[in-house]
Every structure is written in C-alpha cells, then in structure tokens.
Amino acid sequence: xxxxxxxxxxxxxxxxxxxxxxxxxVQLNCRVPTEQIAELVGLSASAxxxxxxxxxxxxxxxxxxxxxxxSHIPSMMSFIAGLEIEKDNYKALAGFKKWAxxxxxIQQIHYVTGSFDLMVFITATNxxxxxxxxxxxxxxxxxxxxxxxxxxxxxxxxxxxxPLE
Numbered sequence: 525x526x527x528x529x530x531x532x533x534x535x536x537x538x539x540x541x542x543x544x545x546x547x548x549x550v551q552l553n554c555r556v557p558t559e560q561i562a563e564l565v566g567l568s569a570s571a572x573x574x575x576x577x578x579x580x581x582x583x584x585x586x587x588x589x590x591x592x593x594x595s596h597i598p599s600m601m602s603f604i605a606g607l608e609i610e611k612d613n614y615k616a617l618a619g620f621k622k623w624a625x626x627x628x629x630i631q632q633i634h635y636v637t638g639s640f641d642l643m644v645f646i647t648a649t650n651x652x653x654x655x656x657x658x659x660x661x662x663x664x665x666x667x668x669x670x671x672x673x674x675x676x677x678x679x680x681x682x683x684x685x686x687p688l689e
Contacts, residue, residue: 537582542567544688546575547584551685554588594679599649602631602676605658606640608669616667617641623665629657640672651675 539547545565549556558576562569579585594600609616617635620642624630632645648654658671 537579537584539579539584539688542571543575543579543584546572547579547686547688550576550585550588591682600647601650601654602679603646603648603654604674604676605644605646606672606674607642607644608639608672609641610667610669613667616665620665620668623661627657 542565546561549561549564558572559569562572565572567575576585594602607620609620621633624633624644629646629648630644631647632643634643635641636643646654646657648657654673658673662668662671
C-alpha cells in the first residue's frame with residue numbers, strides 16, 4: 525500500500541510500506557538507532573538513513589521533539605480557547621496564524637467547524653497570566669470577536685501519533 529501525504533504548498537510524497545513502518549517506529553521514539561529500525565523493518569541501516577533524510581527534507585517528518593511530562597512542571601496550567609472570528613474574515617485568520625507563530629504560550633491551533641472558528645491550546649503559569657495573554661491576543665487581533673475558555677483539569681491521553689495503516 526502506498527500512502528500519499530501532502531506538504532503544504534508542494535507536491536505529494538508517496539510513502540511505501542517501508543516508510544510507513546519507519547514512521548511508526550520514529551513516532552513512538554525518534555531516538556531509536558537506525559540500525560535497530562533497519563532490523564525491525566527489513567532494510568539496511570543506510571537505506572533507513574536515506575529514507576529518513578528524504579522524509580525530513582520533504583516535510584513528512586516536520587519535527588522531532590522531546591515531550592516534557594507536565595507533572596515535572598507543577599506551575600504550568602493548560603487552557604483550551606475557542607476563538608470566534610468576525611464573520612467570513614479569512615484575513616483575520618491569516619493574521620492570527622502569523623501573530624501566533626512566535627507565541628510560545630500557544631501549543632496548538634486547530635481551524636475547526638462548529639461554534640468556534642479556532643481551537644487554541646494555550647499554557648500559562650496561572651489564570652492571571654492566561655488572562656493577560658488573552659487580553660493581548662484580543663488587543664492585537666481586533667477581528668477575534670470572542671474567546672471561550674476551558675481550563676484543562678487532566679490530560680489522560682496526549683499524542684501526536686498518526687496511525688498510518
């Protein structure tokens with residue numbers, strides 16, 4: 525089976541079953557040595573290295589990160605904010621995306637259907653810091669009409685794993 529993935533603004537890269545197996549492994553632990561991946565998928569280590577290099581270059585693998593367990597940072601709170609944009613304003617959406625790029629408090633942004641236009645995952649050290657951040661967000665993005673906040677009490681599952689099969 526060949527899976528097609530599209531990198532925004534570019535052509536598709538076809539992923540074969542070897543690529544999918546490699547992605548399965550590195551999504552679970554990106555520090556697995558290529559020699560071990562090679563044994564698991566039935567390729568040589570150099571073939572795995574070439575495939576990983578190509579998937580990184582083509583944007584299939586967009587980032588390799590360390591996921592920090594929030595229980596080790598007890599002063600951090602998480603919030604999910606539903607943002608409503610002024611009616612049919614794609615300029616506001618583009619402006620917000622650009623504004624949010626360098627805001628480390630913003631963990632994720634999802635453009636969604638339903639009663640909100642965007643769902644934004646935000647971290648802050650406390651509710652007052654979150655409130656100040658939302659005040660700044662509204663001030664610098666005047667076409668955001670409303671923000672509805674949900675405080676995260678617990679996160680029983682967090683994952684960026686994408687099932688490929």
